[in-house]
Amino acid sequence: MNIGYARVSTTGQELEIQREMLISVGCSRIFEEKISGAKIDRPQLVRLLDHLREGDVLVITRLDRLARSTLDLLSIAERLNEVGAGLRSLAEPWLDTTTSAGQMILTIFAGIASFERSLIIDRTRTGREAAMRRGVKFGPKHSLNAQQIEHAMQLVGGW
Template sequence: MGNEHLIGYARVSTQGQNLEQQRERMLALGCTRIFEEKISGAKRDRPELLRLLDHLREGDVVAVIRLDRLARSTSDLLQIAELLRAKGAGLRSEAEPWADTTSPAGRLILTVFAGIADFERSLISERTSSGRSAAKARGVKFGPKPVLTPSQIAHASVLVNWSRTLN
């Protein structure tokens, strides 16, 4: 794996699960430090991941056993990979050898994924916009439902006008 400084990130989703298997595999890979977390990947606030990102130095490589231990989704993975790139660090997954940003092929694959994710976001936005326009054309009203009835609004207007005549 070269002279890079491998730093591991291990995560299990629940307190009942064990990090031991991930820890052993990361030590076998040569990780000099392992950040461990027992927290759902769906949580945005993952303190050990934040500590890991803060700890990283240029040339470090974050090692994970599988990408789903690190990221919740493709967009989350791409965001984390970009944070690593900005720090001059790499990413390597044992189970997904194509996800190795320390190699030109791995960087290419993640770049392609980023392009696909961007394309997907633009398609979703376009479909949402088209759907909203079609719904408006059918008379659908967006936003919260009015709390007051039309008669209550008319009564409030009378009261406001009445209070203005007093001043």
């Protein structure tokens, strides 16, 4: 069963064009919302993902209507994979996980995203190490100074 998802960013925009496109490719149900794609909490998307069953295909008109980033796309694709549902974008024919080629493309994206995450971790670690060599202290500042800590230890019996 094809199930559509249509989203526009502002209340001034209309969903009609997306709705017509999704109906034309046989979507039996369409989840719609007017909310920024930058929002993490998109209630209709959550409802749609909960609604999908094995064999269903989530159809979108364009990738940017569904995902905010590669990581967001991969997270959604993983949820779809867990229930045995597919993903198809009308504007990006390469994004059709119901085909072998589409699955391969998504796997490549996952590899690239994993590589990007590794690079970020490496850069962060290198930056932290350099900052520590310069004497930068990480973590919260102590609430008590050394004198106050010593006094507190005397009060509790010299722990």
